Structures are given as structure tokens and as C-alpha cells.
Amino acid sequence: MPRIPALAPQDAGTIVKLGYRMARRRLGEVPEPFAVLARHRKLFVAAARHELAVEKAMHVVPPALIQLAVYRTAWTVGCSWCVDFGTMLQRMDGLDIDRLKEIASFETSDKFTDAEREVIRYADAMTATPMAVSDEQVASLVDTYGNEGVLELTYQIGLENQRARMNHALDITDQGFGTGDSCRVPWATEPVGATTGA
Known part of the structure; x- marks a missing residue:
């Protein structure tokens, strides 16, 4: 479990919920670093925009x-x-x-x-x-x-x-994306009301 727990969808605001939906659609599940960063909404939005902009900017190196x-x-x-x-x-x-x-x-x-x-x-x-x-x-x-x-x-x-x-x-560890099997949901193993990770 990460040292700062992921933000569960039921605790998230509209912007974060929209980001989670987009991530699920694109990747099959919400990436845990994304869900941890969601605890700071402005950084969450900044990081999401940055990642998309960087992806679009790449055009020279294969x-x-x-x-x-x-x-x-x-x-x-x-x-x-x-x-x-x-x-x-x-x-x-x-x-x-x-x-x-x-x-x-x-x-x-x-x-x-x-x-x-x-x-x-x-x-x-x-x-x-x-x-x-x-x-x-x-x-x-x-x-x-x-x-x-x-x-x-x-x-x-x-x-x-x-x-x-x-x-x-932040002790965010592998989530199961690489195996092609089902991916661990970031907040599935957290105790209800958790505010810090072990």
C-alpha cells in the first residue's frame, strides 16, 4: 500500500472522476500514481495535462x-x-x-x-x-x-x-499492467477512511 493512499472515486470531485473515467477507458484501470496524486487536485490536473502534451509533442525519435x-x-x-x-x-x-x-x-x-x-x-x-x-x-x-x-x-x-x-x-508498487492480466484497483485494498499508507 502506498505511503499516501489513493483517492477512491466516491471521495473524488467531478474533475478527478472524469480523469478516472478517461484513464479506465484508455488503460483498463486507473493508474495508482494518478489516483494518489488525485489527493492534490491542482497537481493532478497539471500532471494529466502535462503527460498528454508531452505525448503529443513526441515526433522525431521512434x-x-x-x-x-x-x-x-x-x-x-x-x-x-x-x-x-x-x-x-x-x-x-x-x-x-x-x-x-x-x-x-x-x-x-x-x-x-x-x-x-x-x-x-x-x-x-x-x-x-x-x-x-x-x-x-x-x-x-x-x-x-x-x-x-x-x-x-x-x-x-x-x-x-x-x-x-x-x-x-511514495511506495507505489506494480499494479499488474505488465502481465496483461486483470489489474489491481488502487483503492481496493485500503481500509475505509485511511489517510496514510503503511
């Missing part, structure tokens, strides 16, 4: 590469929710999710292309503390994707660092 960079970032930070959700997104796009089992050995695995390895290395360098991005890395990526492409990759990796670190800090 979506599969963006998803792989985001997945690797989540895996590196240790956010099980983001890894779970990222697996679902790749499955929905018809990508090979079995290869994700080899993400730790991406350098030697034959499941990853040179382009994918370069993007994973960039995600690793950005996620490292302190950051380890080099001029050579950025120049190589600019040669392939141009300035806009590198900005897309950088933005998405930075955004995933924010998401993954926030979810990890």
Missing part, C-alpha cells in the same frame, strides 16, 4: 526507442510500478517484451540493436548520480536524431526519473 529509454530509467531507479506500466506500453505497441528480461545485460544480449544500446547508455548516464553524460554521447545522438530528437530523449528520460523517484518515494 516511440519504441523512447519506451526502451524510459523502461531502462525506471528499472535503474527501481520503480516497480513504472517497470510494470512500461512493460504494458511495449506489449500494447506489439514490441517484444520477453527481451526486457535481458535488460541488465543489454551490452552483450543479441536482443538489442546498436541504436537501442546507445539510447540505453544515454538513459544510464542521465540517471546516474552524479550524471555521467558526455559530449560524445550527445554529439552521436544528434548525428542520428538531430537536436529535436535529443531533446525528446532527454526530456523523456528526465521525466521518467521524476515519475520513478516519486513513485518509489
Whole structure:
């Protein structure tokens, strides 16, 4: 259970209920980070708008590469929710999710292309503390994707660092999106009237 409980639909206002309906329609269930953030309506609305705007802005780097960079970032930070959700997104796009089992050995695995390895290395360098991005890395990526492409990759990796670190800090764990089976409803296991998570 997250450290701050999800907001149940019966306790939500009109805007949050509408957001929940849209999420269910699109994803099959309400993502738990979305339902936790709903406890702060203004941040909830800001985050939802931001995510939709970022999604629409991406047009240079192939979506599969963006998803792989985001997945690797989540895996590196240790956010099980983001890894779970990222697996679902790749499955929905018809990508090979079995290869994700080899993400730790991406350098030697034959499941990853040179382009994918370069993007994973960039995600690793950005996620490292302190950051380890080099001029050579950025120049190589600019040669392939141009300035806009590198900005897309950088933005998405930075955004995933924010998401993954926030979810990890609030103890929001995998929800069942990645398996393709039924997904755990965020508020189903909470005691009535709960205000904090354990």
C-alpha cells in the first residue's frame, strides 16, 4: 500500500472522476500514481495535462526507442510500478517484451540493436548520480536524431526519473499492467477512511 493512499472515486470531485473515467477507458484501470496524486487536485490536473502534451509533442525519435529509454530509467531507479506500466506500453505497441528480461545485460544480449544500446547508455548516464553524460554521447545522438530528437530523449528520460523517484518515494508498487492480466484497483485494498499508507 502506498505511503499516501489513493483517492477512491466516491471521495473524488467531478474533475478527478472524469480523469478516472478517461484513464479506465484508455488503460483498463486507473493508474495508482494518478489516483494518489488525485489527493492534490491542482497537481493532478497539471500532471494529466502535462503527460498528454508531452505525448503529443513526441515526433522525431521512434516511440519504441523512447519506451526502451524510459523502461531502462525506471528499472535503474527501481520503480516497480513504472517497470510494470512500461512493460504494458511495449506489449500494447506489439514490441517484444520477453527481451526486457535481458535488460541488465543489454551490452552483450543479441536482443538489442546498436541504436537501442546507445539510447540505453544515454538513459544510464542521465540517471546516474552524479550524471555521467558526455559530449560524445550527445554529439552521436544528434548525428542520428538531430537536436529535436535529443531533446525528446532527454526530456523523456528526465521525466521518467521524476515519475520513478516519486513513485518509489511514495511506495507505489506494480499494479499488474505488465502481465496483461486483470489489474489491481488502487483503492481496493485500503481500509475505509485511511489517510496514510503503511
